[in-house]
Amino acid sequence: MTATLNKENIIGQPIDRVDARRKVSGAAPYPSDFDLPGQVYAALISSTVAAGRITRIDRSAAEAAPGVLAVLTYDNAPTLADPPTNALGSTMRRPLKDDRILHYGQHIGIVVATTRAQALAAAELVEVDYAVEEPVLDMDDPRARVEDNPFGMETSRGDVVAALADADVTVDSTYTIGAETNSPLGLFTTVASWQGGRLVVHDTTQAPSFMRKALAVMFGVPEESVRLLIPFLGGGFGAGLRLWSHTVLTALAARVLDRPVKLVLSRPQMFTSVGHRAASRQRIRLGARSDGRLVAIDHDALAANGIGDNLPSPIVAGTPSAYACDNLATHERRVHLNIPYTGFMRAPGAIEEHFALESALDELAGRLGVDPVDVRLRNYADVHPESGKPWSSKALRECIEVGAEQFGWSSRDPAPRSTHDGDWLVGQGMAAATFEFYALDCDVRLTIDRGGNAILRSAATDIGTGTYTITAQLVAELLGIEVERVRVEIGDTDQPQAPQSGGSGLAGALAAAVQDAAGALTERLARLDGRPGESFASLLDRHGLDELSANGHSDLAAAAEDSDVAPAGAFGAAYVEVGVDEDLGLVRVRRLVSVIDGGRVFNRKTARSQAIGGAVMGIGAALLEEAAYDPNDGRVANGTFGDYLVPVNADVPDIDVTFVGEPDTFNPTGSKGLGEIGIVCIPPAIGNAVFHATGRRVRDLPITLDKML
Ligand code: MOS
Numbered sequence: 001m002t003a004t005l006n007k008e009n010i011i012g013q014p015i016d017r018v019d020a021r022r023k024v025s026g027a028a029p030y031p032s033d034f035d036l037p038g039q040v041y042a043a044l045i046s047s048t049v050a051a052g053r054i055t056r057i058d059r060s061a062a063e064a065a066p067g068v069l070a071v072l073t074y075d076n077a078p079t080l081a082d083p084p085t086n087a088l089g090s091t092m093r094r095p096l097k098d099d100r101i102l103h104y105g106q107h108i109g110i111v112v113a114t115t116r117a118q119a120l121a122a123a124e125l126v127e128v129d130y131a132v133e134e135p136v137l138d139m140d141d142p143r144a145r146v147e148d149n150p151f152g153m154e155t156s157r158g159d160v161v162a163a164l165a166d167a168d169v170t171v172d173s174t175y176t177i178g179a180e181t182n183s184p185l186g187l188f189t190t191v192a193s194w195q196g197g198r199l200v201v202h203d204t205t206q207a208p209s210f211m212r213k214a215l216a217v218m219f220g221v222p223e224e225s226v227r228l229l230i231p232f233l234g235g236g237f238g239a240g241l242r243l244w245s246h247t248v249l250t251a252l253a254a255r256v257l258d259r260p261v262k263l264v265l266s267r268p269q270m271f272t273s274v275g276h277r278a279a280s281r282q283r284i285r286l287g288a289r290s291d292g293r294l295v296a297i298d299h300d301a302l303a304a305n306g307i308g309d310n311l312p313s314p315i316v317a318g319t320p321s322a323y324a325c326d327n328l329a330t331h332e333r334r335v336h337l338n339i340p341y342t343g344f345m346r347a348p349g350a351i352e353e354h355f356a357l358e359s360a361l362d363e364l365a366g367r368l369g370v371d372p373v374d375v376r377l378r379n380y381a382d383v384h385p386e387s388g389k390p391w392s393s394k395a396l397r398e399c400i401e402v403g404a405e406q407f408g409w410s411s412r413d414p415a416p417r418s419t420h421d422g423d424w425l426v427g428q429g430m431a432a433a434t435f436e437f438y439a440l441d442c443d444v445r446l447t448i449d450r451g452g453n454a455i456l457r458s459a460a461t462d463i464g465t466g467t468y469t470i471t472a473q474l475v476a477e478l479l480g481i482e483v484e485r486v487r488v489e490i491g492d493t494d495q496p497q498a499p500q501s502g503g504s505g506l507a508g509a510l511a512a513a514v515q516d517a518a519g520a521l522t523e524r525l526a527r528l529d530g531r532p533g534e535s536f537a538s539l540l541d542r543h544g545l546d547e548l549s550a551n552g553h554s555d556l557a558a559a560a561e562d563s564d565v566a567p568a569g570a571f572g573a574a575y576v577e578v579g580v581d582e583d584l585g586l587v588r589v590r591r592l593v594s595v596i597d598g599g600r601v602f603n604r605k606t607a608r609s610q611a612i613g614g615a616v617m618g619i620g621a622a623l624l625e626e627a628a629y630d631p632n633d634g635r636v637a638n639g640t641f642g643d644y645l646v647p648v649n650a651d652v653p654d655i656d657v658t659f660v661g662e663p664d665t666f667n668p669t670g671s672k673g674l675g676e677i678g679i680v681c682i683p684p685a686i687g688n689a690v691f692h693a694t695g696r697r698v699r700d701l702p703i704t705l706d707k708m709l
Pocket of ligand 1 (some may be wrong): 206236237238239241344345346347348501502503504676
């Protein structure tokens with residue numbers, strides 16, 4: 001029996017988060033809230049150079065310091081196995097592997113003491129000598145290793161060279177983006193303990209099921225002997241998608257001491273320990289007919305990476321599906337530098353791709369004298385441009401048109417520098433976005449008990465996006481019970497495996513698995529011969545059953561392979577108005593309209609919050625955020641909240657969010673996932689608005705005031 005979502009009954013309703021009270025009352029435990037009996041505290045020893053070898057480590061002063069229980073470095077720590085490749089295709093260099101230093105801030109040891117202050121003080125007492133090498137920090141350094149087509153995702157169709165030569169109008173622009181670091185409020189934390197041979201870890205991770213596997217491999221224990229617990233995260237944005245060395249080192253220290261060990265990263269350590277959005281440089285060449293129709297897109301991307309790292313974070317992967325254009329080529333390279341590991345950061349690759357493509361389209365529109373909106377619509381991809389298959393759903397046209405209407409785009413004077421407001425030049429810009437479909441397989445277990453309550457269990461995480469809430473809504477609707485009767489138990493790897501909360505892929509995969517489980521459970525209940533109108537409680541009671549359970553499974557990626565439609569991710573369009581004070585170089589976002597097609601929206605309130613959060617982060621990417629590496633020693637020179645700027649309320653106007661579109665036809669629940677789409681359009685829309693205000697095209701993010709003077 002299939003359980004279906006055919007009515008807007010509970011699904012879609014903007015109900016408050018089911019965990020809201022726990023969160024605002026302090027009852028929701030974040031990783032750093034966990035304290036175990038007998039717990040001791042760790043501090044990391046980090047490299048103060050970017051490249052070279054460790055020639056000497058003297059632990060004696062640290063070991064003799066008050067309260068110190070252990071000082072582990074590569075030359076005295078037990079050896080671990082190499083970690084496995086994660087679902088996203090990256091591995092990690094085993095921590096404390098040898099004497100090599102690959103980046104500033106590399107964890108070269110861990111100190112454990114009775115108190116946190118003692119551990120931090122003792123970490124300073126470890127003496128380390130290095131044979132320092134000159135680090136490779138510049139993308140153009142001839143010593144840097146450059147990989148061509150590292151992800152095997154380069155594409156070509158038609159003849160882009162001939163089409164560019166033949167085009168009426170061309171654009172050839174290069175766009176650069178500085179490194180950006182995820183800055184969740186919650187400092188990443190690990191609390192590790194070995195309980196009767198079983199490793200139990202409270203860890204800030206978005207990928208509990210993968211972390212369980214990785215730690216099991218590294219510590220040489222069966223997967224069942226590892227348990228990850230992460231009921232609440234405190235913000236991830238992608239920083240929690242990789243296995244990081246601080247987690248491994250904390251678990252190692254706990255094993256050596258056979259005591260629970262707690263490690264909380266400092267804010268500066270967040271800049272070197274949990275990844276960042278790689279600095280990148282892209283060249284885009286567009287060719288068009290005079291009527292605005294694209295005839296050629298050539299997109300080349302180069303991104304920075306840690307030495308030897310293999311993070312699969314393509315930039316050009318989405319370009320081929322963005323617009324209808326017969327001639328297209330993409331090229332991708334990554335360059336290995338002595339920088340901390342890169343990681344994923346909200347809409348990884350898509351931000352970079354869209355900043356280049358959507359800025360270049362604006363440049364093209366200007367050159368053609370065609371409205372930027374019309375350029376998007378004239379090149380609208382009615383079918384998937386690569387496969388030629390119909391989209392499973394696509395309301396990008398509505399996103400663009402509804403946004404234009406809401407924003408009042410038609411009254412815009414197309415001439416740059418045409419609008420003033422006192423000392424401010426005022427400009428308006430827009431951008432559109434096509435987000436790639438992404439999903440991994442997911443398992444859940446659904447139980448109904450004698451009290452008529454449902455329990456949904458899965459190892460999925462809620463990273464603040466609303467997973468608890470939408471899951472409760474889904475179960476309630478599918479079983480026909482009230483939301484209050486649903487308990488969602490996630491963030492625990494003793495529950496059925498789930499994909500990471502990332503790539504905008506969890507909601508769709510989890511919802512499909514929940515629907516599958518609800519169908520199976522409904523079928524089992526039907527076999528109990530319920531009387532018309534009989535409650536679950538009475539039905540179970542009559543059969544002397546305490547509870548009834550069913551498993552659910554989804555594998556959308558497998559289903560996508562032989563689908564007749566092209567599974568779509570979300571689509572979006574954004575319109576922004578900026579004010580620019582040319583004397584001071586200030587750029588202020590004055591208005592922002594975001595329109596999103598996320599398929600079926602499970603909860604309009606949490607979805608809207610995702611769109612707002614994405615827009616705020618997009619303002620950060622466009623105007624404020626950049627991790628600055630000291631060109632001499634690779635140190636992150638601004639690794640604090642005082643120096644690394646993220647948007648505050650004063651930087652953010654009211655954000656107008658609208659959802660359009662229909663339930664998706666590929667995902668059985670109609671969902672497309674919208675955790676990331678809300679950020680994608682913002683940087684190019686702001687850059688385009690800055691151009692409209694000033695006549696100046698800034699092709700380098702963030703657009704800081706020095707670039708406006
Ligand atoms: Mo996002 S980078 O998939 O958390």
